[in-house]
Amino acid sequence: MKILRIKKGFNHPLSELKITANFQTNLKEPEKIAVLPFALKGIRPKLLVNQNDFVKTGTPLFHHKNNSELVFLSPGCGKISNIEVGQKRIIQKIEIELDETQDFEELHSVTESSLRNISIDDLAEVFLKDGLWPFFRSLPFNTIPDPCERPDIIFVKMSDNVPFYPLPESWLKHRLKAFNHGISVLKKFSESVVVYADKNNHSIGECAGSIDYQITGKYPAYDPGVVFYRIKEKANVKAWYIDGQSIINIGETLAHGKFFTDKIFIVGSSSFDRPYHVKSRIGAPVSSLLGSDYKFKKNHRFISGDIFKGLKTSADGYTGFYESALTILPEGNEKEFLGFLKPGTKKESYSKTFLSALFKSQTKTDCNTHGEKRACINCTYCEQVCPVNILPQFTMKALYGDDIESALSHGLLDCTECGLCSYVCPSKISLSEIFKEAKDNYLKEEKA
Amino acid sequence: MKNLLKNFFDSNRKHFQHGGKFSKFEPVFDAFETIFFVPDNTTSGSPHVKDALDLKRFMSIVIIAIIPCMIFGIYNSGRLALSAKGIPENIFSAFLEGLVIFTPLLIVSYSVGLFWEGLFSVIRGHKVSEGFLVTGLLYPLILPPTMPLWQAAVGISFGVIIGKEIFGGTGRNILNPALTARAFLFFAYPASMSGDSVWIKNFSPDAVTGATALAVSASAEKGADLTNLLNQNGYDFFNLSMGFTPGSIGETSALLCLIGGIFLIITGVASFQTIIGGIIGAVLTAIFLNLFTGVSDNPYLTLNPLYHLVMGGFAFGIVFMATDPVSSPGIRSARWIYGFLIGMLTILIRVFNPAYPEGTMLAILFMNLFAPLLDYYAIKFRLKKRVINV
Numbered sequence: 001m002k003i004l005r006i007k008k009g010f011n012h013p014l015s016e017l018k019i020t021a022n023f024q025t026n027l028k029e030p031e032k033i034a035v036l037p038f039a040l041k042g043i044r045p046k047l048l049v050n051q052n053d054f055v056k057t058g059t060p061l062f063h064h065k066n067n068s069e070l071v072f073l074s075p076g077c078g079k080i081s082n083i084e085v086g087q088k089r090i091i092q093k094i095e096i097e098l099d100e101t102q103d104f105e106e107l108h109s110v111t112e113s114s115l116r117n118i119s120i121d122d123l124a125e126v127f128l129k130d131g132l133w134p135f136f137r138s139l140p141f142n143t144i145p146d147p148c149e150r151p152d153i154i155f156v157k158m159s160d161n162v163p164f165y166p167l168p169e170s171w172l173k174h175r176l177k178a179f180n181h182g183i184s185v186l187k188k189f190s191e192s193v194v195v196y197a198d199k200n201n202h203s204i205g206e207c208a209g210s211i212d213y214q215i216t217g218k219y220p221a222y223d224p225g226v227v228f229y230r231i232k233e234k235a236n237v238k239a240w241y242i243d244g245q246s247i248i249n250i251g252e253t254l255a256h257g258k259f260f261t262d263k264i265f266i267v268g269s270s271s272f273d274r275p276y277h278v279k280s281r282i283g284a285p286v287s288s289l290l291g292s293d294y295k296f297k298k299n300h301r302f303i304s305g306d307i308f309k310g311l312k313t314s315a316d317g318y319t320g321f322y323e324s325a326l327t328i329l330p331e332g333n334e335k336e337f338l339g340f341l342k343p344g345t346k347k348e349s350y351s352k353t354f355l356s357a358l359f360k361s362q363t364k365t366d367c368n369t370h371g372e373k374r375a376c377i378n379c380t381y382c383e384q385v386c387p388v389n390i391l392p393q394f395t396m397k398a399l400y401g402d403d404i405e406s407a408l409s410h411g412l413l414d415c416t417e418c419g420l421c422s423y424v425c426p427s428k429i430s431l432s433e434i435f436k437e438a439k440d441n442y443l444k445e446e447k448a
Numbered sequence: 449m450k451n452l453l454k455n456f457f458d459s460n461r462k463h464f465q466h467g468g469k470f471s472k473f474e475p476v477f478d479a480f481e482t483i484f485f486v487p488d489n490t491t492s493g494s495p496h497v498k499d500a501l502d503l504k505r506f507m508s509i510v511i512i513a514i515i516p517c518m519i520f521g522i523y524n525s526g527r528l529a530l531s532a533k534g535i536p537e538n539i540f541s542a543f544l545e546g547l548v549i550f551t552p553l554l555i556v557s558y559s560v561g562l563f564w565e566g567l568f569s570v571i572r573g574h575k576v577s578e579g580f581l582v583t584g585l586l587y588p589l590i591l592p593p594t595m596p597l598w599q600a601a602v603g604i605s606f607g608v609i610i611g612k613e614i615f616g617g618t619g620r621n622i623l624n625p626a627l628t629a630r631a632f633l634f635f636a637y638p639a640s641m642s643g644d645s646v647w648i649k650n651f652s653p654d655a656v657t658g659a660t661a662l663a664v665s666a667s668a669e670k671g672a673d674l675t676n677l678l679n680q681n682g683y684d685f686f687n688l689s690m691g692f693t694p695g696s697i698g699e700t701s702a703l704l705c706l707i708g709g710i711f712l713i714i715t716g717v718a719s720f721q722t723i724i725g726g727i728i729g730a731v732l733t734a735i736f737l738n739l740f741t742g743v744s745d746n747p748y749l750t751l752n753p754l755y756h757l758v759m760g761g762f763a764f765g766i767v768f769m770a771t772d773p774v775s776s777p778g779i780r781s782a783r784w785i786y787g788f789l790i791g792m793l794t795i796l797i798r799v800f801n802p803a804y805p806e807g808t809m810l811a812i813l814f815m816n817l818f819a820p821l822l823d824y825y826a827i828k829f830r831l832k833k834r835v836i837n838v
Binding site for chain 1: 450453454478482484485486487488489490491493494495496497498499500501502503504505506508509575577578579616617618619620714715716717719773774776778779780823827830831834835836
């Protein structure tokens with residue numbers, strides 16, 4: 001077990017909230033769940049079902065247009081009540097009205113004993129057919145890997161210090177066997193499976209045997225892209241990553257031949273001081289994660305995922321396939337009087353230009369941009385926080401002039417899209433969005 | 449007050465929006481509104497949160513750091529003006545006299561500068577940037593108290609237009625606009641900017657001499673011991689660092705510049721690399737030149753290196769001018785070199801160029817031009833260590 005210290009980064013004030021493995025139990029079971037194909041990067045879905053069809057848990061819903069092997073399974077059993085198509089005919093969501101009969105499709109299983117004799121290609125086929133392949137994502141584009149690609153290294157993320165991410169003990173409990181099975185399956189894919197966790201978390205001692213790196217540092221120290229950046233020694237290494245919790249989905253599905261859809265969520269907000277965990281399922285609606293005691297006023301934003309990388313959703317929306325957090329923040333769309341002149345005891349900032357830098361008081365977090373967009377003034381804050389040592393302001397300017405070669409040489413592809421550069425920019429430039437777009441365009445051109 | 453302003457802006461916004469009577473002047477309306485109200489813009493996607501720091505706050509911090517220098521500068525120029533006129537002064541009368549000198553310069557600086565800023569914003573249709581708030585305050589502080597107002601107006605016009613706006617406005621300029629304005633005056637109206645007694649002579653025809661420390665040094669006899677000479681003229685180290693000396697309005701007190709610099713470093717607004725690099729550069733160069741005391745009879749070679757730091761505009765320049773992030777290099781390691789070379793060039797110009805008694809302004813402007821080159825090599829050096837992911 002090695003210790004990896006990551007120096008650069010920034011801990012958002014919300015990450016100071018104390019998180020314990022407490023569960024909210026008195027919540028209603030969801031009546032509807034949904035799959036959100038638009039959020040699957042690089043996937044062009046071709047539907048295999050129609051509205052009002054009856055699907056079992058594990059019935060294929062759609063496959064990737066360019067590769068019919070890559071199928072996506074239904075995470076629930078019931079009637080397809082709605083298929084919402086948005087602009088450019090992009091499928092926004094497939095809603096499933098859950099049925100009481102909890103029927104499962106028979107899927108392939110790989111037990112511990114059969115694992116020894118299975119070849120890597122057969123295993124990949126089982127993963128594709130069992131709908132487990134999409135749990136993997138590849139660096140640097142964060143896309144679902146191509147079915148014929150084999151990884152050199154797989155990162156397994158156990159914990160994170162971003163607000164918010166479920167504690168590993170919340171989902172590891174009673175599932176250790178499935179976790180260990182999942183890890184041994186992963187080791188079939190690649191000899192180097194790197195499992196990393198929080199250095200200060202002692203409660204995951206039970207699976208300590210499988211942990212390779214203990215990480216300490218500020219956000220985004222636990223991002224697989226950052227860990228990869230720190231330990232890679234040469235270029236052209238095919239790196240995949242997967243959430244620790246998904247290992248359990250893999251382990252259970254392969255052990256029993258049934259699509260395992262349980263998922264632990266963490267729900268946090270700047271409006272309540274205790275984030276809580278909820279045991280739910282893949283595709284759970286936002287409303288099912290909120291207790292009736294938490295009434296939010298109208299002006300709130302519901303984020304599936306964390307505050308830096310999450311997807312915007314709504315109170316009647318759904319959680320994404322990869323995100324295991326629900327964050328609720330005030331929208332903050334009101335005009336603050338003389339905002340920049342206030343001493344700022346409650347203002348959150350990376351810089352030390354507010355009094356909140358002196359007194360550690362609880363700051364107010366909302367989605368306001370806190371200022372208008374301006375030209376870059378070279379303040380170097382973005383460079384100070386970038387965990388992968390890109391020169392964000394120069395890379396941004398290179399991209400502004402369509403100089404993709406310079407941007408690539410600065411390390412554009414190492415960008416983990418952590419969003420810190422956008423966060424700290426006093427000119428309110430959307431740096432990480434610019435990098436994301438440039439990476440996506442590069443991927444498109446590379447494929448073409 | 450808050451509601452009154454809110455109603456005022458809300459009821460007049462329609463005239464400035466697209467299709468309104470004054471839609472062209474939207475940037476001006478926006479500039480005034482955003483002084484009072486932070487806009488209600490929200491983030492569109494991830495990241496969903498943004499830092500509370502914006503350019504207005506960033507620039508306000510610089511202004512706070514300058515204020516001690518400004519207040520002392522007002523007092524000091526008033527004090528010198530009164531003593532030049534032969535009127536006995538106390539702290540209040542000196543301050544009042546200083547206000548009479550400084551306020552018109554400040555008003556000219558802000559009104560003329562903001563006029564050009566506003567004009568360019570209206571024509572180009574972009575927002576009025578906050579950068580000028582600092583430029584407009586720095587500029588009168590680096591002028592002599594006797595500066596004619598019309599010359600000050602011409603200077604700031606040059607600084608804003610040529611130094612900044614033709615490049616695209618704040619953030620895109622390669623030179624420091626306040627120093628560009630001063631450099632223009634320095635070469636266009638040398639009689640108002642330098643010389644033996646220009647600093648206070650105009651207050652009264654029969655004023656006592658007001659030669660600055662730099663002027664004393666430049667006119668020192670060959671082979672003289674400059675440190676002693678300065679001490680004899682009342683420019684000992686204590687006086688020079690406290691700032692009770694003639695000079696440009698804001699630059700005289702090295703101590704207050706130091707306090708402002710420490711504030712800027714603590715808040716993280718100015719880069720300490722530039723400031724410390726500059727001080728190291730100046731001291732090392734001066735120590736190096738001290739080695740040649742016997743070789744040449746240039747009196748500057750004998751000067752105590754610490755005197756260089758508190759004389760003239762070096763302290764003010766390195767703290768408030770050289771740290772302008774826009775015209776500095778964008779890589780922090782390059783800022784060490786940038787600061788060091790500013791310090792070195794300042795001393796070299798002072799010592800070896802009798803035509804320019806003050807080297808700080810030209811040293812900073814010169815290094816502004818080299819900032820992109822320093823960045824270029826700093827990036828090249830950094831990328832050597834990188835495993836490229838292509």
